[in-house]
Amino acid sequence: MTNSEATLQEVFAADEIEINEADRERLEQDQDILSIKQDIIEDFSRKHWQSAVSELGATLVGCLDIGIPDILINAWKKTNELSRYCDTQQYPPGESVLVPLAAHVIESEHHPYIEIFIKDRRIGKIEFTARLEFKLQGFLLRVQDCKIKSITTGTCQANGSIQLKGLKIAEVESKEIALPGRINLGEGILIAA
Numbered sequence: 001m002t003n004s005e006a007t008l009q010e011v012f013a014a015d016e017i018e019i020n021e022a023d024r025e026r027l028e029q030d031q032d033i034l035s036i037k038q039d040i041i042e043d044f045s046r047k048h049w050q051s052a053v054s055e056l057g058a059t060l061v062g063c064l065d066i067g068i069p070d071i072l073i074n075a076w077k078k079t080n081e082l083s084r085y086c087d088t089q090q091y092p093p094g095e096s097v098l099v100p101l102a103a104h105v106i107e108s109e110h111h112p113y114i115e116i117f118i119k120d121r122r123i124g125k126i127e128f129t130a131r132l133e134f135k136l137q138g139f140l141l142r143v144q145d146c147k148i149k150s151i152t153t154g155t156c157q158a159n160g161s162i163q164l165k166g167l168k169i170a171e172v173e174s175k176e177i178a179l180p181g182r183i184n185l186g187e188g189i190l191i192a193a
Contacts, residue, residue, distance in 0.1 A: 006179050008064040008110070008130060011158045017057035017170045024053050030165045036116050036124035043118050056114065057169070060128060060162070063112030068156070068177060072134065073148060073189050075106045076141065082191045086146035096144040103137040128169075132160035134177075147188025153179040 019027070027033050040049045076082060085091050085099065113127040138154020156177040162170040 006068040006177055008066045008068070008132070009061055011068070011132065011160060011175060011177065012064060012130075012162060012170045012172055017060055017162070019053055019056055019164075019169055023167055023169065026167055027053075027165055032124060033126070033165065036126070039118060039123040040116075052116070056126065056164075059114050060112065063114065063128070064130070066110060066112075068134070068158075069151065069179065069183050071108050071132075072106060072136070072139075073151075073185075075108070076101075077148060077189055077191050082141075082143065082148070085143045086191055091143075093145055096142055096149070099141045099143055101136070101139040101141065103135075106134045106136065108132045108134070126164065129163045130160065131163075132158060134158055143191070144188065146191050147185075148191060149185055149188040151183040151185070153181055153183065 028037060037049050040052055082099070085097055091097055109132070110130040111127055112130065113125050115122055116124045116126065135157040136154060140152040140154075141148050142150040142152075156179055158175045158177050159173050160171070161168050
């Protein structure tokens with residue numbers, strides 16, 4: 001995990017996610033959601049169900065605390081292009097190499113979820129799908145001993161959406177993401193050789 005504050009919360013301005021009345025009615029047609037609704041109404045009331053639905057967007061905020069640099073690093077460490085820096089004949093131990101990255105796109109999909117409990121009984125799980133595309137330009141990696149040791153960031157533009165049961169509840173297009181100019185990764189992140 002990096003020390004950067006840029007997360008998916010920032011991408012989606014997640015405090016603004018709301019599920020309106022029409023979307024709520026469409027969601028209630030789903031069997032899983034309907035089952036949760038019935039359990040809540042049975043144990044409490046219809047008013048409690050409406051409150052629970054209105055809190056979904058706010059609760060989702062906590063599920064989006066996924067660092068953008070972490071997403072990027074996880075994609076980079078798996079690329080064949082970086083695995084060549086694990087060759088100790090060409091890149092001896094202790095030697096640092098600066099690797100400029102060409103403009104590129106990283107696609108990422110996440111499945112945050114909220115579990116619903118009544119007293120200590122789990123009555124259901126509501127899973128969201130967050131799909132993102134990061135357009136990156138001007139990034140520079142420092143690689144040493146088959147590890148990404150630091151990142152000098154460039155520009156990052158995000159597109160994405162969050163869906164719940166096929167219903168798009170949040171979307172962002174061409175949002176510039178502010179990343180710190182340099183991210184130190186301490187001991188480094190191992191590149192898949």
